[in-house]
Amino acid sequence: MPKKWECVMIRPAAYCALLLSSSLLWSASASAVECRHALSIYDEAPRYAADFSHFDYVNPEAPKGGRLRQTPPGGSFDSLNPFIIQGTPAAGLGLIYDSLAESSADEPFTEYGLLAECMRVDPDGGWIEFQLRPEARFHDGQPVTSADVAFTFETLKTQGRPFYRAYYADILRIETPDPLRVRFYLGNPENRELPLIIGQVPILPAHFWAERDFTRPGLERPLGSGPYRIAEVDAGRRIVYQRVDNYWGADLPINRGRHNIDQMIYDYFRDSSVALEAFKAGRLDVRLEHIARHWATGYSGPALNSGEILLESIPHQNSSGMQGFFYNTRRPVLADARVRQALTLMFDFEWTNQQLFHGAYTRTTSYFSNSELASADLPSGLELEILNRFADQLPASLFTTPYRLPVTDGSGQLRREMREALNLLREAGWTLDGRRLVNAQGQQLRVELLMHDSAFERVVLPWRQNLERLGIRLDVRLVDTTQFLNRVRQFDYDMIISTLPQSLSPGNEQRDYFHSAFAQAADGRNLSGIQDPVVDALVEQLIAAPDRTTLVATARALDRVLLHGHYVLPHWHLPEHRVARHRRVQIPEVHPPFGLAMDSWWIAEE
Known part of the structure; x- marks a missing residue:
């Protein structure tokens, strides 16, 4: 204008x-239009009224100070720009940025204004407007303005990761009538999630990037407006964040009792076992344990016996998402769903859980396990109505046979599974030639699993032995994190181990996960290369779901179609966080159900 x-x-x-x-x-x-202090996806009343003083799960009197040392996943980093495809970004960079709004950890999907004092939403769904706080400042003292917000979205859509183009595809244009107001015009009024995900974006300073190349990775410390700034960088090894003393938003109700620790330190270790020993030796303060063997037996010793180390399992109500071996259907050998299903049949979860995980895990059987969004048994009700619209494009078995993963007795004997797998492989054109399973050209069925963490080798080796009994060769290739990311971006893998996280209100991110438009997008999350018009249509219907009932039914329909496509060999999950901490790390008594809320922790100095 x-x-x-x-x-x-x-x-x-x-x-x-x-x-x-x-x-x-x-x-x-x-x-x-009323300017609201909070937004929810289906206009539910927020848990916290406009005059709330702090979130219920924080300690508003928590002391400030101390340091928290932890180790992130991945063995290294070479960039401080997490928004672009190049480079491996350091952990914790979200600490230096503020967003327009922020979610609470005790509601499924409700946001409260942060940089934005309040939000106005068009009753017809055509736009959302954010009213910025005049006191909001970047760390160099410059005000956060509507121009910075517009710059952020335009930059991310044009120069950021492919994910952003998918996530913000329905933003038509942005207007900035004055420095404290910014309005987003939306192309799809049915996309009820979009106003909330706009609020989640870290806002970048336009003046900082004016003379810098946003597309290049590097270790120059970026400028933000959040509660921390970068204090120290040791490339690939360590990054330290220092709490900002004059942080503009420190006294907001949304921040009270949060961001208590002066220094957040991320020390990198290439091996998880080495990181565990560093924790027990006092070089790290907290570990979020993801390895069952470590949790069961790895923390014994004087520090645990003396009470210096505390182990705590904190339950949660989040969807588990999908962790598993992701098959790359772009590879000819894995383009046939029958081959993928046969490989899945030969993984013995019950034996693995008993022998390697001390019986700790539950098998993941859905892309939305541990939530009402997961499909089960046969489709019925509204889910069946949705699937019937695509009946001529779906296998008949989807309507008559529930998706079932093999369940064994844990003995390691897979005779039934072997017979079923061989039948599938014969149908797909593979035959036994002595001890080798070959195609019509005499080539052995051979696949490679690409990994960057040696901790999974003990899980993979028994599976490899089972496949060898079928005449299939499984190679395991262990590479460093940078090489792993580069190969994934080039789709240069047969299988990888990865996770697709899921919220209780799935929406726009499903495009990046499953839509055909992102099957060839470098650094996208469509890891299996799924290109299915039914999946595409269900993703769009999920995004446009007008109410919670329709959202749940559509998520179940999408889940069922994906499962019957056998794109992933599902792993396992826990309905809890496993936290190992030194006793000086203090946690509030109230645990929020939808997040760990580590930003509410504090350090008790001795």
Whole structure:
């Protein structure tokens, strides 16, 4: 929109009159809509009223100070820009940025204003407007303005990871009528999640990036407006964040009792066992344990016996998402769903859980396990109605046979599974030639699992032995994190181990996970290369779900179609967080159900 001085100096009078009239109408339309302190996806009443003082799961009197040392997943980093495809970004970079709004950890999907004082939403779903706080500042003292917000979205969509183009595809345009107001016009009024995910984006300073190349990775410390700034960088080994003493938002109700620790330190270790020993030796303060063997037997010793180390299992109500071996259907050998299903049949979860995991895990049987979004048994009700629209494009078995993973007695004997797998492989054109399973050209069925963490080798080796009994060769290739990421971005893998996290309100991110448009997008999350028009349609219907009932039914339908496509060999999950901490690390008594809320912890100095 032209500025007022343009009317005074260079614009025709008629144009200025029209401009001023439009501006007044714009302001009138916005002022007629309530500016809310919180947003929820289906207009549910927020848990916290406009005059709330702090979240229930924090300690508002928590002391400030101390340091928290932890180790992130991945063995290294070479970039401080997490928004682009190049480079391996350091852990914790979200600490230096603020977003327009922020979710609470005790509600499924409700956001409260952070940089934004309040939000206005068009009753017809055509736009959302954020009213910025005049006190919001970047770390160099410059105010956060609507121009910074517009710059952030335009930059991420045009120069950021492919994920952003998928996530913000329904944003038509952005208007900034004044420095403290920014309005997003939305192309799909049915996309109820979009206003909330707009609020989640870390806001970047336009003046900082004006003379810098956003697309290049590097170790120059970026500028943010959040509760921490980067204090120290040792490339690939260590990054330290220092709490900002004069952080502009420290006294907001949304922040009270949070961001208590002065220094957040991430020390990198290439091996998880070495990191465990560093923790027991006092070089790390906290571990989120993901290895059952470590949790069961790895923490014994004087520090545990003396009470210096505390072990705590904290339950949660989050969807587990999908962790597993992801098959790359772009590879000819894995393009046939029968081959993928046969490989899955030969993984003995019950034996693995008993022998390697001390019986700790539950098998993942859905992309939304541990939630009401997971499909089960046969489709019925609204889910069946949704699937019937695509009946001529789906296998008949989807409607008559529930998706079932093999369940064994844990003895390691897979005779039944071997017979079923061989039948599938014969149907797909593979035959036994002595002890080798070969195709018509005499080539052995051979696949490679690409990994960057040696901790999974003990899980993979028994599976490899089972496949060898079928005449299939499984190679395991262990590479460093940088090489792993580069190969994944080039789709240069047969299988990888990965995770697709899921919220209780899935939406726009499903495009990046499963939509055909992102099957060839470098650094996208469509790891299996899924290209299915039914999946595409269900993803769009999920995003446009008008209410919770429709969302749940559509998620179940999408889940069922994906499972019957055999794109992943599902792993396992826990409905809890396993936290190992030194006793000086303090946690509030109230645990939120939808997040670990580590930003509410504090250090008790001795």
